[in-house]
Amino acid sequence: MPELNTGDTAWVLASAALVLLMTPGLAFFYGGMVRAKSVLNMMMMSFASIAVVSVLWVFYGFSFTFGTAESSPYFGSFDLSGLTSVVNDMTANGAYYPIPVLAFAAFQLMFAVITPALISGAIADRAKFATWVIFVAIWVTVVYFPVAHWVFDFGSADTTGAGWLAAKGVLDFAGGTAVHINAGAAGLALALVLGKRVGFRKEAMRPHSLPLVLLGAGLLWFGWFGFNAGSALGANGTAALAFINTQVATAAALAGWLIVEKFRDGHPTSLGAASGAVAGLVAITPACAFVAPWAAVVIGLIAGILCSLAVGLKYKFGYDDSLDVVGVHLVGGLWGTLSIGFFGTTAATSWGANGLFYGGGTELLVKQAIGAFSVLAFSFVVTYIIGFLLEKTIGFRISRDEEIEGVDVTSHAESAYELDSRSGSGLGGILAGSKSEG
Amino acid sequence: MKLVTAIVKPFKLEEIKSALQEQGVHGMTVSEASGYGRQRGHVEVYRGAEYTVDLVPKVRLEILAEDRDVDMIIDTILLTAQTGRIGDGKVWVTPVEQVIRVRTGERGETAL
Numbered sequence: 001m002p003e004l005n006t007g008d009t010a011w012v013l014a015s016a017a018l019v020l021l022m023t024p025g026l027a028f029f030y031g032g033m034v035r036a037k038s039v040l041n042m043m044m045m046s047f048a049s050i051a052v053v054s055v056l057w058v059f060y061g062f063s064f065t066f067g068t069a070e071s072s073p074y075f076g077s078f079d080l081s082g083l084t085s086v087v088n089d090m091t092a093n094g095a096y097y098p099i100p101v102l103a104f105a106a107f108q109l110m111f112a113v114i115t116p117a118l119i120s121g122a123i124a125d126r127a128k129f130a131t132w133v134i135f136v137a138i139w140v141t142v143v144y145f146p147v148a149h150w151v152f153d154f155g156s157a158d159t160t161g162a163g164w165l166a167a168k169g170v171l172d173f174a175g176g177t178a179v180h181i182n183a184g185a186a187g188l189a190l191a192l193v194l195g196k197r198v199g200f201r202k203e204a205m206r207p208h209s210l211p212l213v214l215l216g217a218g219l220l221w222f223g224w225f226g227f228n229a230g231s232a233l234g235a236n237g238t239a240a241l242a243f244i245n246t247q248v249a250t251a252a253a254l255a256g257w258l259i260v261e262k263f264r265d266g267h268p269t270s271l272g273a274a275s276g277a278v279a280g281l282v283a284i285t286p287a288c289a290f291v292a293p294w295a296a297v298v299i300g301l302i303a304g305i306l307c308s309l310a311v312g313l314k315y316k317f318g319y320d321d322s323l324d325v326v327g328v329h330l331v332g333g334l335w336g337t338l339s340i341g342f343f344g345t346t347a348a349t350s351w352g353a354n355g356l357f358y359g360g361g362t363e364l365l366v367k368q369a370i371g372a373f374s375v376l377a378f379s380f381v382v383t384y385i386i387g388f389l390l391e392k393t394i395g396f397r398i399s400r401d402e403e404i405e406g407v408d409v410t411s412h413a414e415s416a417y418e419l420d421s422r423s424g425s426g427l428g429g430i431l432a433g434s435k436s437e438g
Numbered sequence: 439m440k441l442v443t444a445i446v447k448p449f450k451l452e453e454i455k456s457a458l459q460e461q462g463v464h465g466m467t468v469s470e471a472s473g474y475g476r477q478r479g480h481v482e483v484y485r486g487a488e489y490t491v492d493l494v495p496k497v498r499l500e501i502l503a504e505d506r507d508v509d510m511i512i513d514t515i516l517l518t519a520q521t522g523r524i525g526d527g528k529v530w531v532t533p534v535e536q537v538i539r540v541r542t543g544e545r546g547e548t549a550l
Contacts (some may be wrong), residue, residue, distance in 0.1 A: 267483060
């Protein structure tokens, strides 16, 4: 057992807070993209994920992901449930890290929170809120916790009880598979279960507030430094490499997306800038500690170009992945995970591996593909089954009338914006059940 | 008495308003409107998907006037609102049967 290192611990705790901020940031990113009648519901799906997953994490989530005793390659155990017995323990995950295991648990919790929130973009405007809350609880339990165990759990200090992808040598530094491919495949499944929005492809569903989208993208970008550099689990050179790679890949992807738009559509758009940034963040996530900064630029640039083309797939195939969870997170996550097979180098991080361009042959690329596509397949199939069962029992989709009126009013009894200058006469309407004025 | 209604480009509003004020027109109602005529809408692109926005934002002016002032009002609006490009809008005049000032109850031309 190592002695606690205060610098490492401080960085991981700060990173956990940074990653938490990504979920409200995502709420703004998604919220600005929907129409004004469903922005609150869109944002609430993210906030609900914070509530549900945080509570489950304490009781069994952390244990089911990183449990040590009798962990199988496919899921953890329940020996850490409740988190009470681990207050003075240090972190062991393939090796010892001089940070309290509760700091590690807090950091990993934020990943579990944002992953289901990412899915919500695929089902904008049309999901029953109560069903969404139940879905999140079931989905993290049977999809996220096991998959995170596959990828992120390197077992105890002697690597017993490691997840099967981690043990196989699939490289995913901060969650290209467990977070982004996982959420992207799940988003595709739910978009298919719930079906298209009323008016899909017939009417303009323009983003109601692009400034909110840009604000959300900015918050995501900021928080992502915790996501990627924090995954070093220490304040060290690996964290610094992940940090700089995150920045340059994101910048290159933003530029790449705008270049495509300029040549294809004639106008570089603000939505394209925000989307490109997120595509770059997604793609560099698995690779950020395994590649050199010049390679991060290439990975980001390709991600921006690839994802800007991939968001058109939904029109070609006719699925309503409303806010492009597939085009950005699935495609970006796949590219980022596979990119390590090309650009990976042990010069970046010693426990990394050399990819095709560094004389490592295709061995790593094959491993990366196995990791990427096994998570994709598992997530898609299991999510489809969960979504289908929920739709057939308690219903997942709101009624057509509710959807047309707007899910904010029908599900939450609120509207996002009160811009009516006619209010404020002091007399008001009659508030049913109002107790404020006795 | 007549009601002069004009649909014009939003950015022309200030110019029309001050020109009318100089001519002694001291009241009007302005509302935001949207619509289309011969002017085609415009195309917006979101993540590569093109949307035709065919309802174009406009401003609607409504002016109650005595019969003898109507031509002056129309001329002033034309002079200031015209850009010569498609989408400049329309002006039309309708007869008004009665006008009442809410504060005093005055009726007819004294209420204008």
